Structure formats: structure tokens, C-alpha cells
Amino acid sequence: MMRTLEDIVHYAMTCFVNAPGSHDWEHTRRVRNLCRHIGTVEGADLEVLEIAAYLHDIGRAGEQPAKGTRCHAEKGAQMAGEILKGYSIGGAKRENIIHCIRNHRFRGKQLPETLEAKVLFDADKLDAIGAVGIARAYLFAGELGAKLHNPDMRPEDTEAYSREDTGYREYRLKLSKIKERMLTREGRRMAEERHRFMEAFFERFVSEYEGGR
């Protein structure tokens, strides 16, 4: 029975015991820190946000990383509904937490409706870009046994994710578009700054790769 926030945090941590480095408990911790910052600036309900952030990826437990995120948000929302039955919190807040988790995916069909769901969505996307996003993209490529770079391949050439995949392709195909999808003002501001850093990184990467600089 989840009686305290500590119970919830402890439960969520145990879901990540065998998670790969690119999607591990540390990602959840960073998203929680970003939620606290953006949520404060935007005036969101921090109690709802804190719990939603800690639980947002628990549906990944048991998924293969290469299979991606097909249903982890829906599965996580269902798990959260069960977990929160024993937790002392108002019904509307509980529903909001579940809504946050169900709608945090980048490729999700339904967009977040509440402010808290928008903040969680933005925080989760921010952790995929900037310097952390670059490091995660290459770590993930390494987990898949991928190449460092594949200059002959156009971004649209193959299905994600294969050994032909690279961090640069992930940037071109997905990470470079994230800043357009932000749903809060503070999230957008941070995304634009992180985006500029990624642009500078990959411009240098490509020119170093060709033997320049």
C-alpha cells in the first residue's frame, strides 16, 4: 500500500533495476527536477507534478529498449491508477496524475490537456535535447551496436532503430523537431536554448568527421 510519497518513489525506483542507461531512473530524476522548475515558473500544482514525474515511465519496465515506447504511457497510466488507490489524495488530483502519465509521449495520439500534463510533456522532451540529449542519443546508439555516423544515409532511409542508426540521424529525424512541440512558455524557452546548442554540436561534429577543424 502506497501511503507516502517515499513509498511511491521507492516503488518507481524498483521498476528501473535493469533499465538501460539511456532510459533509466536518472532520466526520471532529471524529469522530476525539470518539472519542479517549469511547474514553479508556470504556476502548476507541484504535488500532482511530483507524483506524475516519478511515475511517468514505470510502464517501460520489462520493455525492450529497441521496441521503443509503443504503449508504455498507457501501461504506466494503468499501473499508476492501481498504485494511487491507497494514496491519500483528492480524486481530481489523482485523475490529473493519470492523465499526465497517459499523455506524455512525443508520438502520443492525445495531447496533454491540463497544465501539469503540459509541464510533464515539456520536461520529458527537454531531457531528450541539449547536451544531455546528445549524450543519450549516442549512448542509445551504442546500446544497439550502431555506428558512430553514417554519412551516406539520408534520415528517411531506414526504420528506427537499427544498427544503421546514428546519433546524427536521431537528431535530424526527431530531436531537431522537439522545440516546435513545446506546450509551455518556460519549456519553449529552455528548448530553444538547448536546440541552439545541439545545432552547434552537430555542425562541428560533421565538419570534424570530414577531417576538418
Place this chain on the structure above:
Amino acid sequence: MMRTLEDIVHYAMTCFVNAPGSHDWEHTRRVRNLCRHIGTVEGADLEVLEIAAYLHDIGRAGEQPAKGTRCHAEKGAQMAGEILKGYSIGGAKRENIIHCIRNHRFRGKQLPETLEAKVLFDADKLDAIGAVGIARAYLFAGELGAKLHNPDMRPEDTEAYSREDTGYREYRLKLSKIKERMLTREGRRMAEERHRFMEAFFERFVSEYEGGR
């Protein structure tokens, strides 16, 4: 029998068929391009450099990536000696190529003595730093199943390379020191520029990791 440069390139390529992305044939190609640039600026023998660059990592074939580079330079030098027996090139040049390969390691006991060996040493180190170096460090961490970051660990805490390893630790322990080891003027100039870029990257990485920016 290796009669032409094409024969040598083709032989070298076949040594990398199952190489991991962090130490594959593309690394050799980038080192060759860097050798051509630095060698031209420094006035080195480009024929010697070209062959030495293509062959410098052939001794890695069959090595496990996690075992590191204990003897690949010595092994590669021996392999090159055999390969070059049938190649039409002067004896001094042949000896120089073998010297280049034997002494290109960062942790090698013997330092490069000839200009060409210094250029190859610098080119190989340059490919470990800058934006390419950052990407390679995280790709390598992913290949080992390592974490994205381990803020509680001091760089000196564990043996390289374990799942506790991270790109940041690789930077602190090794990559940040490379610029001090350069042996040519042009190599040093490029290393300083790549070093500054890495500093900016990791400063941002750590502050993003903590939830800022």
C-alpha cells in the same frame, strides 16, 4: 601479396568487419584524413603517413573492446611488417611505417621519434576529442551497457572500463588531458580548439543534468 595501395586499403578494411562503432573503419578513415591535413602543414612524408594511417589499428582485429588497447599497436606493427614485405617501397620508409604503428598509442611506453609517427599519434588522439570524441565516448559507454552519468563517482574511483563508467568520467580521466600530449604544432592547435569545445559541452551537460538550463 600487397602490390598497390588499394591492396593495402582493402586488406585493412577487412580487419574491421565486426568492429564496434566506437573503433571501426570510419575511425581509420578519419585518422587518415587528419594525417593528410597535419602532414601537409608539417611537411611530413605523405606516402609513409597514408600507409601508416590505414594500417595503424589492424592489430585491434579480434580484440574485445572492453579489454582496451593493451597490445594492439605492437601486434599491428608486426602485421604491417609481414604485409609490407611484398610492397614496393624503400627500406627506410617501410621501417618508418612500422615505427609509426608501433608507437601511436596514448599509453604507449615509447614515444614516436619520426615526424610521421608524431603526426599519426596526433591524428589518432584528435579523433578522441572534440565533438567526435564526445560522441565516441558515449557510444563506447553504450556498447559497455554503462550509465549516462554517475555524479557520485570520482574519476579515480574505479578501473576503466565498467558499467559504472560514463562519458564524463572518460573526459575527466583521459580526454581532457590529450591536448597536453600533442607532438606537432598543427596537432596542438587543433587539439586546443577541440578541447575548448569539450569543456563547453561538459559544463552544459553537468548543469542540464542537475535540472538547470
